Amino acid sequence: MTTAIAELKYQIYNRRLGLWLFMLSDSMVFLALLAARYYMQGTHRPPEVNQPLGLVLTSILLASSFFANRADASIAHGDRAAFLRHIGITIVLGVAFLILVVAVEWPEALHFAPPSTGYGTALFSLTGLHATHVLSGVIVLLFALLKGKRGGYTAEDHFGAEGSIIYWHFVDLVWVFIYPTLYLVG
Amino acid sequence: MEKAALLRVGVLVLVVLAVLTAVEYWVAVGGLGGATLTLLALLALAKAALIVDYFMHVGKLFQPESGGH
Helix, strand or coil, X not given: CHHHHHHHXXXXXXXXXXXXXXXXXXXXXHHHHHHHHHHHHCCCCCCCCCXXXXXXXXXXXXXXXXXXXXXXXXXXXXXXXXXXXXXXXHHHHHHHHHHHHHHHHHHHHHHHCCCCCHHHXXXXXXXXXXXXXXXXXXXXXXXXXXXXXXXXXXXCCCHHHHHHHHHHHHHHHHHHHHHHHHHHCC | CCHHHHHHHHHHHHHHHHHHHHHHHXXXXXXXXXXXXXXHHHHHHHHHHHHHHHXXXXXXXXCHHHCCC
């Protein structure tokens, strides 16, 4: 029994390490795009950038990270109902973020910074790549929600949920650098 | 850590992140001249450190014997 527990912990550690290595390599793509923004445009920012929208998007992602953290703590304590509730709120916030980016930010940006301009290239590259990460984050959270509903996680073994949540925090972490780069600097 | 204590720390981290975001906005809109870029970079790094440490539990990477639980 003791050997089985040690083996499980070893497996979880390896999965966690793999996830972090993936996120580290993924962040290099974002780093390249962030660097390209400053290389192409310096600190120039069009005055038409929608500041309130940037603040709302940032607030949504920060709030979603809080609820994701609550979901993580809940499943670690074996509270399945709270886990499902919190991960559900996280998914709703993620979808709201996506809708705002695609339906509000991009149509607005097309007018003052089309992709043919330097700033437009940076904006659509960064927010486009980030939006695909938000979408994939919502999908993996949905998988975690469905598995959680079926009782697939325990307090001792729930890396599927924890890994999905860590990935969601990574999506938030990337936005922490995209927000000032696109909305505030300049 | 107990659930109630985790909730308290989580709320505290969220509040600090919100305050740092508000300061970022104020720094950018207020326009602090040459210091703006440096301040924004420092604020973003502070927010990132909070997320990586508290939300993403990076410390568990250095505790292989515990499995992170």
